[in-house]
Amino acid sequence: MRKIYLSVALALAAIVSAFAQHPVADSLDFKSRKLKVEEVNFVSSYYAQDGHNSAVTGGIGTEKLTDFANTFDIFLSRPDRANRLHRVGFEIGIDHYTSASSDKIDPHTISSASAADTRIYPTISWSRADDQRHYLIGASVSLSREYDYFSKGAGINFSKFSKDNNREFGVRLNTYLDTWKVIYPVELRTIPGGAGTIPNPAATGSKPRNTYNASFSLSQIITTRLQLSFLLDLTYQTGQLGTLYQRVYFQNNSEQVEHLPASRFKLPLGLRASYFAGDRVVVRAFYRYYADNWNLKAHTLELEAPYKLTPFISVSPFYRFYTQTAADYFAGYQQHNLQEQFYTSDYDLSKFNSHFEGLNVRFNAVNGVLGIRKLNTLELRYGHYNRSNGLYSNSLTLAAKFK
Amino acid sequence: MKKLTYTIKSFLILTGSIGLLASCQSVKEYNKMYLNDSEMELAARKSQRPEMNFMQYREGAAGANGGKSGGGCGCN
Numbered sequence: 364m365r366k367i368y369l370s371v372a373l374a375l376a377a378i379v380s381a382f383a384q385h386p387v388a389d390s391l392d393f394k395s396r397k398l399k400v401e402e403v404n405f406v407s408s409y410y411a412q413d414g415h416n417s418a419v420t421g422g423i424g425t426e427k428l429t430d431f432a433n434t435f436d437i438f439l440s441r442p443d444r445a446n447r448l449h450r451v452g453f454e455i456g457i458d459h460y461t462s463a464s465s466d467k468i469d470p471h472t473i474s475s476a477s478a479a480d481t482r483i484y485p486t487i488s489w490s491r492a493d494d495q496r497h498y499l500i501g502a503s504v505s506l507s508r509e510y511d512y513f514s515k516g517a518g519i520n521f522s523k524f525s526k527d528n529n530r531e532f533g534v535r536l537n538t539y540l541d542t543w544k545v546i547y548p549v550e551l552r553t554i555p556g557g558a559g560t561i562p563n564p565a566a567t568g569s570k571p572r573n574t575y576n577a578s579f580s581l582s583q584i585i586t587t588r589l590q591l592s593f594l595l596d597l598t599y600q601t602g603q604l605g606t607l608y609q610r611v612y613f614q615n616n617s618e619q620v621e622h623l624p625a626s627r628f629k630l631p632l633g634l635r636a637s638y639f640a641g642d643r644v645v646v647r648a649f650y651r652y653y654a655d656n657w658n659l660k661a662h663t664l665e666l667e668a669p670y671k672l673t674p675f676i677s678v679s680p681f682y683r684f685y686t687q688t689a690a691d692y693f694a695g696y697q698q699h700n701l702q703e704q705f706y707t708s709d710y711d712l713s714k715f716n717s718h719f720e721g722l723n724v725r726f727n728a729v730n731g732v733l734g735i736r737k738l739n740t741l742e743l744r745y746g747h748y749n750r751s752n753g754l755y756s757n758s759l760t761l762a763a764k765f766k
Numbered sequence: 767m768k769k770l771t772y773t774i775k776s777f778l779i780l781t782g783s784i785g786l787l788a789s790c791q792s793v794k795e796y797n798k799m800y801l802n803d804s805e806m807e808l809a810a811r812k813s814q815r816p817e818m819n820f821m822q823y824r825e826g827a828a829g830a831n832g833g834k835s836g837g838g839c840g841c842n
Contacts (some may be wrong), residue, residue, distance in 0.1 A: 399779075404812055406812055406813065406815060406816065408770035408816035408817075408822055410816065410817075412820075412824075419788050420820075430820070432816050432819070434815070469769050482818055482839070484838075484839075505838065507838055507839055509839075512809060512839065514837065514838045514839065516837070516838050527792050527793070527794070528795070529790065529792060529793055538837075539836075539837030539838045539839060540770070541838070572837065573837070574836045574837025574838070576829075576834075576835055576836070577836070578830075578835075582808055583790060584790065584791075584793050584798075584801060585790050585791070586790075586791050586793070587791070587793050587797050587798070587799075587800055587801065588801070590801055590806065590808055591807040591808075594830040594832070595830065596830045596835040598829060598835040598836050598837075600837065627830070627836075629827075629829060629835055629836060631827060631828065631829035631830035631831075631835060632830055633829075633830030635808050635809075635831075637805075637806040637807070637808055638802060639801075639806060641798035645803065645805040646808060647805070649831065651826035651827070651829075651831060652831050653826075653828075653829070653830070655789075655826075655827075659826040659827065659831075661825070661827035662825060663827065663831075669805040671805075673807070677805060681839065685821075685825060685827075687825065689829060690826060711823070711824055711825060712826050715822075717825070719817070719821075723811070723813060725805075727804050741811040742812070742835045743813075744813040744814070744817075746812075746817055748817075748820075748821075748824075748838045750824070754824070756820070756824075758816060758817055759818065760816050760817070761813075762811070762812045762813035764812065
């Protein structure tokens with residue numbers, strides 16, 4: 364009798380253990396279809412710069428500017444009946460900036476065009492990921508409004524993953540249809556005519572600026588510690604590409620507003636790499652080559668080395684070097700001649716090098732940071748930027764992710 | 767001469783890239799401990815977004831970094 368009990372017990376144990384190791388397919392495939400909050404991000408940043416090559420005053424004068432930028436986004440997800448994961452994102456950004464040079468558009472008044480201004484930019488995005496067929500599709504729409512600028516954006520994207528999830532190819536198509544309110548420097552809002560001056564007809568209304576962008580990316584895992592990503596952005600812009608409140612002073616001291624071609628084709632090519640060296644150090648690197656049909660060429664190199672003090676805290680010193688050639692249409696204050704078809708004294712389009720260095724501190728824990736259970740990641744980042752033509756800036760950013 | 771240098775550079779980049787991709791291991795999910803670390807993400811950090819935005823204004827080049835390459839704001 365004891366043998367029978369023992370045999371039955373062993374048989375039951377075998378059956379139970381068999382079920383424990385191989386659950387039925389239904390229970391494996393089941394996923395809750397409840398809508399859930401996947402993550403919430405909040406990024407707040409303060410930026411301050413100064414320099415002495417303001418484009419508003421023709422390449423001379425203060426470039427003092429401050430910007431207080433905040434973005435908030437929330438992502439919700441829910442699987443459908445075919446177990447494809449739908450993800451919806453809502454994002455809103457609000458920037459408030461003050462600009463000493465913009466105040467020189469009309470120095471006699473508190474300039475409406477932006478001694479201080481606020482930019483608001485909401486975005487809604489959707490994506491659907493199919494893990495069984497290894498692809499993702501998505502779309503987004505965005506708006507951006509500031510005093511003199513309004514933008515409507517839309518985009519679609521597609522990604523295909525390899526079966527082992529070691530490779531990903533992505534395509535993204537975006538367009539921005541923008542409208543720029545015409546604001547001339549105060550002294551150019553009238554022209555000589557009749558017995559005195561008449562309003563300058565070019566100094567009113569608004570102008571369009573359209574941008575079409577196709578981005579391609581290829582990400583590849585190389586080893587258990589190294590992964591790479593190649594990025595190519597093809598961008599074509601058309602419309603009002605010059606900034607109409609930026610002055611240009613010619614060799615004979617006459618004055619016009621900046622005038623640039625009505626189209627621009629940009630070709631940036633990037634390579635990003637992440638390498639886990641040892642047990643505590645990660646090396647993140649980024650290189651970009653850029654060229655456009657205004658004959659501006661640039662190289663960018665970024666290096667960042669996160670060092671893990673503990674599994675949850677890392678400090679990352681970073682350095683970025685950037686160099687660019689001047690655009691064909693750039694010359695400084697009183698250096699353009701009147702025969703030129705296009706002209707600008709915007710030092711952002713001049714030849715220069717820049718250095719950006721700083722530190723990123725990151726707290727990351729699944730069970731919460733600083734005792735706040737939902738706070739998954741907290742980052743504090745400081746950077747100092749200086750350009751070879753004298754412009755410098757400091758930025759401080761706080762980013763929090765809730766999960 | 768300039769054309770030749772460009773051709774050689776392009777060839778080296780292309781062959782280097784193909785060689786690199788050809789040497790890839792097929793890494794199984796259970797071997798992705800390092801790759802799945804949050805610091806290994808192949809994208810700019812969230813905390814980098816504000817600086818990517820100001821660089822888009824302050825520099826002639828933009829794009830191929832996960833950010834915008836033009837449009838959407840009164841920048842380049």
